Amino acid sequence: MKTNNNPTSGKRLAQLLALCLLATFSSCDRDGTESVEFGVNVQTPDAVYAGQPVTFEFDGNPDYIAFYSGEKNDRYANRDRTTLPEVDSLGLSYSAKMQYAENYDYLGDRILRVMISDTYDGSGEINPEEWHDLTDPDPAVNEEYLKSVILETSTTAKLPYAAVNLSQYKDKDFYLAFRYLAEPHTGIKSEGHTLPSDPKKTYSYDNRPRIDITELKLVKREPDKNLIVVEDMVREFVFTPHFVTSKVQNNFTVSNYSMMFQPQEYVVTDGKITVNESQDYDIDVWMVSQKLSPHSVEPDRGTPIKGTNARLGIYQHTYSEPGTYTATFIVTNANKWNSEQIVREVTVEVKPAQ
Incomplete structure (x- = not known):
C-alpha cells in the first residue's frame, strides 16, 4: 500500500474546502436585511377635521408597518406602560336580566348580589364575612348602592343599566364577585297545577330563575380624564365559578x-328524567x-397596517x-435571521368638525 506524502496535494485540498465553505455562507447571507427607507406625510395637512379621514402618504415599501394614532x-409613548401612576376615580357598571322566575316564589327577592373584597386571599374558600355586598x-x-335585578311582576325582570362609584377602592387591590343566592322553589310543577291557597294561580317554571349579566365595565379615570x-x-x-351550596x-x-x-x-324516576322537586336548600354560587388592581393597565399596542403581502x-x-396628535409609524424590514426597525412620527392638527 502506497501513501501519498506530497504536501502540495494536502494544501490544495484545504484551499478547496475553504472555498466551498465561503460559497456556502455567502449563498445564505443571514445578516443581509435590506435597510429600511421610509417617509410619511399628511395629505392636505391644513384641511384635517374631526370625523373625517386623514390620509397619510408613504414613501418606501418596508415589510411591516404598525400605526399608533396618538389618541388616548x-x-x-405608552407601548411599555403597565402601571398607572395615579387613578382619579373608579366606577363599576353592568346590565342584567332575570327570566323563568315564579313571582310567587321570587317576587322582590334580591337573588343576584355584587360583592367586593380587599381581604379575600384567592384560595377558593368563600367566607361571606370577608365580602362587602355592593347591592345591599x-x-x-352602603351610602350609595348598586342596583340589582329584582322581579316585580310577571316572570321576567330587566336591569338595563346600574352603576356605582368605587373610588374608595382606587388605591387598593380587590376581588369582585357575582353571587347567586336563591331560596328553594316551591316545587309545584307547571302542567296545570295550581296553588291550593290560590286555585287561579298556575306555575310556569320548575327551577330557580335564570340570570344573565352583560355590559360589565370597570372604568378607571386618569387625572387627564x-x-x-x-x-x-x-x-x-x-371569573371562575365557586359552588358554596349547589347540588x-x-x-x-x-x-x-x-x-x-x-x-x-x-332526578331520574323509573328511567325518566324529571325536574327535581325536592329543592330543600338555598343555592349559593x-x-x-x-x-x-386599579393601577394596572394594558400597554398601548398599536395597529398592524401592513405585512409583506402587498405594497x-x-x-x-x-x-x-x-x-394635536402625534401619529407614529413603526417600520420594519425582516428576514429569518435579522431585522431592522425605524420609527417615524408626524404631527396631525385636527380641527373641529365642519
Whole structure:
C-alpha cells in the first residue's frame, strides 16, 4: 500500500474546502436585511377635521408597518406602560336580566348580589364575612348602592343599566364577585297545577330563575380624564365559578362579555328524567374574579397596517375629536435571521368638525 506524502496535494485540498465553505455562507447571507427607507406625510395637512379621514402618504415599501394614532390608549409613548401612576376615580357598571322566575316564589327577592373584597386571599374558600355586598340597599351598609335585578311582576325582570362609584377602592387591590343566592322553589310543577291557597294561580317554571349579566365595565379615570375600561370577563376579569351550596354545577357559564346563572336540577324516576322537586336548600354560587388592581393597565399596542403581502402607498385614519396628535409609524424590514426597525412620527392638527 502506497501513501501519498506530497504536501502540495494536502494544501490544495484545504484551499478547496475553504472555498466551498465561503460559497456556502455567502449563498445564505443571514445578516443581509435590506435597510429600511421610509417617509410619511399628511395629505392636505391644513384641511384635517374631526370625523373625517386623514390620509397619510408613504414613501418606501418596508415589510411591516404598525400605526399608533396618538389618541388616548393608542400612544407609542405608552407601548411599555403597565402601571398607572395615579387613578382619579373608579366606577363599576353592568346590565342584567332575570327570566323563568315564579313571582310567587321570587317576587322582590334580591337573588343576584355584587360583592367586593380587599381581604379575600384567592384560595377558593368563600367566607361571606370577608365580602362587602355592593347591592345591599340598607343605608347603614352602603351610602350609595348598586342596583340589582329584582322581579316585580310577571316572570321576567330587566336591569338595563346600574352603576356605582368605587373610588374608595382606587388605591387598593380587590376581588369582585357575582353571587347567586336563591331560596328553594316551591316545587309545584307547571302542567296545570295550581296553588291550593290560590286555585287561579298556575306555575310556569320548575327551577330557580335564570340570570344573565352583560355590559360589565370597570372604568378607571386618569387625572387627564382619560378612561381605561376593563370589560372582558374571561381575559381581564378572569371569573371562575365557586359552588358554596349547589347540588348541580352545570349551566353556570362565563364568556368574554356575558355571564349566566341557570341552575337546573333533575332526578331520574323509573328511567325518566324529571325536574327535581325536592329543592330543600338555598343555592349559593359565586363567580369570582382574579385579583384586580386599579393601577394596572394594558400597554398601548398599536395597529398592524401592513405585512409583506402587498405594497401600501397610503393609509387613512379618522380622529373623532379635535386636537394635536402625534401619529407614529413603526417600520420594519425582516428576514429569518435579522431585522431592522425605524420609527417615524408626524404631527396631525385636527380641527373641529365642519
